[in-house]
Amino acid sequence: MNYGEVEKLLESFENLSILVVGDLMLDEYLWGRSDRISPEAPVPIVNITGEDLRLGGAGNVANNLLSLGCRVRVASVLGEDADGRRLQELLQARRIEVDGLVWDSGRTTSRKSRILASNQQMLRIDREVCTPISAADEERLLAKVRQMLPDVQGILLSDYLKGVLTEKVVQEIIALGLAAALPVVIDPKGTDYRKYRGATLLTPNRKETQLASGIPMVDESSLRRAGRQLFDELELEALVVTRSEEGMTLFLPNGQEEHFPTLAREVFDVSGAGDTVLASLGACLAAGVSVNQAARLSNLAAGIVVGKVGTSTVSPEEILEELSHQHKDSDLKIRSAASVKRLLESERQKGRAIVFTNGCFDLLHVGHVKYLQKARRLGDLLVLGLNSDASIRRLKGPKRPLIDQDERAHILAALDCIDYVVIFDEDTPLELIREVRPHILVKGGDYQADQVVGKDVVESYGGRVELITFVDGKSTTNIVEKILQAYQD
Secondary structure, three states: HHHHHHHHHHHHHHHEEEEEEEEEEEEEEEEEHHHHEEEOOOEEEEEEEEEEEEEEEEEHHHHHHHHHHEEEEEEEEEEHHHHHHHHHHHHHHOOOOEEEEEOOOOOOEEEEEEEOOOOOEEEEEEOOOOOOOOOHHHHHHHHHHHHHHHHHOOEEEEEOOOOOOHHHHHHHHHHHHHHHHOOEEEEEOOOOOOHHOOOOEEEEHHHHHHHHOOOOOOOOOHHHHHHHHHHHHHOOOOEEOOHHHHOEEEHHHHHHHEEEEOOOOOOOOOOOOOHHHHHHHHHHHHHHOOOHHHHHHHHHHHHHHOOOOOOOOOHHHHHHHHEEEEEEOHHHHOOHHHHHHHHHHHHOOOOOOEEEEEEOOOOHHHHHHHHHHHHHHHOOOOEEEEHHHHHHHHHHOOOOOOOHHHHHHHHHHHOOOEEEEEEEEEOOOHHHHHHOOEEEEEEOOOHHHOOOOHHHHHOOOOEEEEEEOOOOOOOHHHHHHHHHHHHHH
8 A cells, every 4th residue: 555545544544433352451550669678588679659550451452443543342341349440440531432341240350560660570460360251241241242233343352361252252253243244353362263263364473373373483484384274274364473573474365475574663562562463453454455455554553563662552643654764755745635734734834835736637748847836936835636537527528537546646746846646526626725725826827816716715814826827739638639630540
C-alpha cells in the first residue's frame, strides 16, 4: 500500500467497533528507590515513591485498538472483588464498552504487581487464580458475545491461560465469527493449539510456535516447518509468527509464505509488541484489507513499539510518520482532505500563503504545467484539487477521463510546484475549498472572477481570487484530435 492508501485505511479505523475477548488483568507498577539492605534478611529495601495501575492482558490489546482509533468492546469473566471493580473503572475511563463483563464471586481478578527501583524490576508479585471458568460462566460469557456480534466488525481473542478462554468458549466464538463473516484473530498460548482450530488468523511468537509444534527452532528451515505444520493442522486462513527483532513471517494457503523484516531502527523493549500486532492485524482485517497488507502494516506498527521502553501502543500519526521515512516519492503528496487540513494548520501558523486550484488535468500537457507553476509562484504552498474519475464522467461524458485518477494524481504530485494533491468526488471543489481555506484561489483566464466557485468563501475571510491565462492552443481536446488525425487509416 502507498502512503495515501495507508492514510485512508487508518482513517477508516474510526468507523470500526472491535470485540476483545480474553483474560483481563491489572498491571500495577510500584516505583521507588533502593539504597540499603534490610537488616531482617539479605534483600534490598525499596522506598516506594510512586505507583500506577494499568490495563493488562487483554486490556492492553484494547488500549492498542483505542490508540489506532477504533471503538472497543470487551468480554471477560472477572472476580467480584475490589480489583475487578477497579479494572471496570479503568475500562470505562477509556470509554471501552463493558457490557460483556461477567462477574463471578468465586474468582479472583488477576493483578500483577511490579516493584521497580532505579528503572530496574526488583520483584513481581502475581495475585491470580488460573482455573478454567465454570460451565455456567461459559454460557453467560457466550451469551454476552452473541448479543454484541451484530455491532462489531472483528473479534480478537487474547489468551493468557488464566481460564477465561476455555476450549468451548474459543470454538463457539470461532463458529459465531465464521457464521457472521467476521475475522477472528487470536493471540494463542500453551502447547496444545487444538482449541484454536478454524480461526481466521493466529499470532504466536517464535517460542510459542516451537512449543505448540514440537519442532525445535534452530534455523529458518525449522521455523518454516513449524509454522506450516500449525497452519495445516489447525485449518487456519493465515498464521503470523512474530520473531522479535527479526520481524514476522506470514503463512498462507497453498504453501505461500512471506517474511517481513523488522522495521525498527533500534530495538529497546519487545514487551507488548504481540498485543500491538494482534490489534493492528485485527483492525486491518475488520477494515477489509488483505492479510498481506494487514501483515505489512502490523509489522510496521510493531517496529515502532519495540523502539519504545515498556509496554506501549502506536498511533496512526506514528505509523504515517514512520511510513514517510520509507517513501520519498509522490505518495507523500497525495493526501485526503482531512489530512491536508491538519497539515496546513501548522503552515498557517508559520505565516505561509496557501494557494489552491483545481481541475481534471487529463493528459497533462505544457499548458497545464505552465499554469501550475504560475499558480505556485503566487504563494508558498500549492494545493491541487483533482476531479475524481466519477466527477469527470459527469462533467465531460462517459468517454473521459483518458487517464484514471490515481495515475493523474501521481503524475501531478511529481511536479515540484505542487505541494499536495487531493482527489475530490463532487462536481465542484466548494467543500474542499472550505476545508483547505486557501489565501489565494486560482482559476484559468477563461473564467470571469464572478464565475469562480468558492470566490465568496475565500473572500469572506480576507482571501482573494487570481485568474491565470492558459498557453494558447494547448488543451487535452486538441491533443486527442491530433492523435486521431495522425492514426486514422
